[in-house]
Amino acid sequence: MIEAKNIDFYYGDFHALKNISMAMEANTVTAFIGPSGCGKSTFLRLFNRMNDLIDGTRLTGECLVDGQNIYSKSIHVDELRKKIGMVFQKANPFPKSIFENVAYGLRVNNMGDKSFIRQRVEESLAAAALWDEVKDKLKKSAFELSGGQQQRLCIARALAVSPSILLMDEPASALDPISTSKIEELIHSLKKDYTIVIVTHNMQQAARVSDKTGFFMLGDLIEFSDTKKMFLSPEKEQTQNYITGRFG
Amino acid sequence: MSRKVSQHIAFITFRLLGSLVVGILFWILGFIIYKGISVISWDFLTTAPTDGMMSGGIFPAIVGTLCLVIGSIIFAFPLGVMSAIYTNEYAGNGWIVKFIRVMTNNLSGIPSIVFGLFGMALFVNTLGFGDSILAASLTLGLLILPLVIRTTEEALKAIPNSFRTGSLALGASKLQTIRKVVLPMAFPNIITGLILSLGRVSGETAPILFTVAAYFLPKLPNSIFDQVMALPYHLYVVATSGTDVGASRPIAYGTALVLIAIVLLINLLATFLRRYFGKKVKTN
Ligand SMILES: Nc1ncnc2c1ncn2[C@@H]1O[C@H](COP(=O)(O)OP(=O)(O)O)[C@@H](O)[C@H]1O
Ligand SMILES: [Mg+2]
Numbered sequence: 297m298i299e300a301k302n303i304d305f306y307y308g309d310f311h312a313l314k315n316i317s318m319a320m321e322a323n324t325v326t327a328f329i330g331p332s333g334c335g336k337s338t339f340l341r342l343f344n345r346m347n348d349l350i351d352g353t354r355l356t357g358e359c360l361v362d363g364q365n366i367y368s369k370s371i372h373v374d375e376l377r378k379k380i381g382m383v384f385q386k387a388n389p390f391p392k393s394i395f396e397n398v399a400y401g402l403r404v405n406n407m408g409d410k411s412f413i414r415q416r417v418e419e420s421l422a423a424a425a426l427w428d429e430v431k432d433k434l435k436k437s438a439f440e441l442s443g444g445q446q447q448r449l450c451i452a453r454a455l456a457v458s459p460s461i462l463l464m465d466e467p468a469s470a471l472d473p474i475s476t477s478k479i480e481e482l483i484h485s486l487k488k489d490y491t492i493v494i495v496t497h498n499m500q501q502a503a504r505v506s507d508k509t510g511f512f513m514l515g516d517l518i519e520f521s522d523t524k525k526m527f528l529s530p531e532k533e534q535t536q537n538y539i540t541g542r543f544g
Numbered sequence: 545m546s547r548k549v550s551q552h553i554a555f556i557t558f559r560l561l562g563s564l565v566v567g568i569l570f571w572i573l574g575f576i577i578y579k580g581i582s583v584i585s586w587d588f589l590t591t592a593p594t595d596g597m598m599s600g601g602i603f604p605a606i607v608g609t610l611c612l613v614i615g616s617i618i619f620a621f622p623l624g625v626m627s628a629i630y631t632n633e634y635a636g637n638g639w640i641v642k643f644i645r646v647m648t649n650n651l652s653g654i655p656s657i658v659f660g661l662f663g664m665a666l667f668v669n670t671l672g673f674g675d676s677i678l679a680a681s682l683t684l685g686l687l688i689l690p691l692v693i694r695t696t697e698e699a700l701k702a703i704p705n706s707f708r709t710g711s712l713a714l715g716a717s718k719l720q721t722i723r724k725v726v727l728p729m730a731f732p733n734i735i736t737g738l739i740l741s742l743g744r745v746s747g748e749t750a751p752i753l754f755t756v757a758a759y760f761l762p763k764l765p766n767s768i769f770d771q772v773m774a775l776p777y778h779l780y781v782v783a784t785s786g787t788d789v790g791a792s793r794p795i796a797y798g799t800a801l802v803l804i805a806i807v808l809l810i811n812l813l814a815t816f817l818r819r820y821f822g823k824k825v826k827t828n
Binding site for chain 1: 636637706707709710711712713714715716717720724725728729
């Protein structure tokens with residue numbers, strides 16, 4: 297369970313997120329939609345504290361994961377990021393073998409011995425629907441995979457360290473339609489084990505994969521409701537306009 | 545004039561200039577080989593000079609130069625790479641880093657004779673190392689430090705941030721990210737810095753003049769506190785102050801040839817390493 301309470305976020309003087317509150321249930325898929333630059337990625341990065349890496353930012357409000365404020369002093373950021381996985385817009389596998397890519401998180405976090413790592417790599421690749429395609433070439437460079445396979449490898453890599461939450465920032469925006477639908481199917485199958493938050497600029501995708509949808513504009517959360525309701529009968533006019541393609 | 549013609553002329557001009565540069569390079573090389581090859585022999589490479597350096601070999605100078613190259617690299621490389629990691633990966637972009645960058649650039653603009661003087665004052669006299677391999681290695685190390693820092697920084701900058709964020713997002717610490725992702729990727733380019741500094745160190749005369757170089761010392765060093773002969777200085781000595789400068793000319797060219805050969809050999813080795821690690825990074 298993830299909960300944001302009265303979040304304000306600044307890049308220097310720029311007010312990027314304005315008083316945002318929302319709650320995301322466990323084992324659901326929540327989608328963020330909205331025009332480019334409205335703060336979707338910024339909001340997503342709050343939950344694994346990737347915004348910490350950017351200089352000159354400021355945050356007020358509370359981010360709770362399972363009731364715990366993840367910005368409190370007692371939180372160990374590396375531990376937090378192990379628990380909350382992230383998949384990026386552009387697939388970013390390491391220049392290592394397919395096997396080592398998935399094993400990376402296990403190795404740096406000292407999780408388990410050799411046989412455990414082997415087993416975990418296989419499980420993760422299977423969960424990311426990639427095992428059958430790569431099981432005979434685990435030692436090959438990850439760069440030899442196609443774009444869609446690389447993205448699923450990155451998902452497997454994130455799953456390997458057993459997170460409970462998966463943050464995905466436009467994970468399919470650089471992929472062809474077939475790879476995209478594979479990723480979408482994958483999101484469906486992962487839902488039973490993970491809480492998923494996905495940013496997308498593709499409204500059909502949000503409609504297809506998510507249970508709840510949040511619509512952002514210029515740093516405001518305009519509307520947040522069940523995906524069905526959002527797309528059939530949005531409450532706000534701005535949402536209606538965006539969904540019907542009148543701007544954005 | 546049509547665009548096609550002017551483009552053609554530009555192309556030919558660049559090509560001519562390019563071949564001119566290569567031509568000059570080969571000319572120098574050919575000249576040194578032509579003049580020096582006659583004195584090269586197994587004895588020349590493995591024995592000490594005799595007869596007031598009018599005959600005999602240059603073995604002690606070869607050993608001396610190798611000692612200095614290794615010594616200065618041992619000192620400058622870890623220090624340079626670590627400070628580049630600090631400025632590029634840890635320090636952000638505040639005034640301290642900018643200040644360090646400016647100072648590093650200034651350092652690389654200082655004439656090498658000044659490094660020699662400084663090395664003599666600090667290492668030879670104040671710290672009491674005397675004229676020694678240690679004092680000269682430290683001096684040469686200081687000389688190439690800016691080069692090592694700069695090339696390492698460039699190598700680190702060339703690694704896209706997405707690899708760092710990818711690693712951090714998996715719960716890796718910053719240090720793990722640097723050690724396991726960034727450095728292996730940057731390594732082939734960091735070696736370039738090593739190559740450049742090796743060439744620089746083996747050829748410098750001024751910094752070793754007051755810190756180690758022996759005019760004539762036909763024996764090998766026993767410790768890092770010993771003096772040694774070195775190829776560039778030996779070359780200078782043989783070419784300018786032998787008992788009969790004209791007669792010792794061939795020895796000077798022979799020494800130059802050996803010096804160039806050593807630099808080329810080290811570069812070749814480093815290029816090979818760079819290739820090898822470059823491949824390993826891609827497929828491992
Ligand atoms: N690192 C940054 N530094 C300064 N401003 C940023 C940075 N990242 C994003 N922004 C600004 O914050 C706003 C929201 O960006 P972002 O969260 O990336 O939007 P989205 O993902 O919805 O396209 C944009 O106006 C963008 O210019
Ligand atoms: Mg974005």
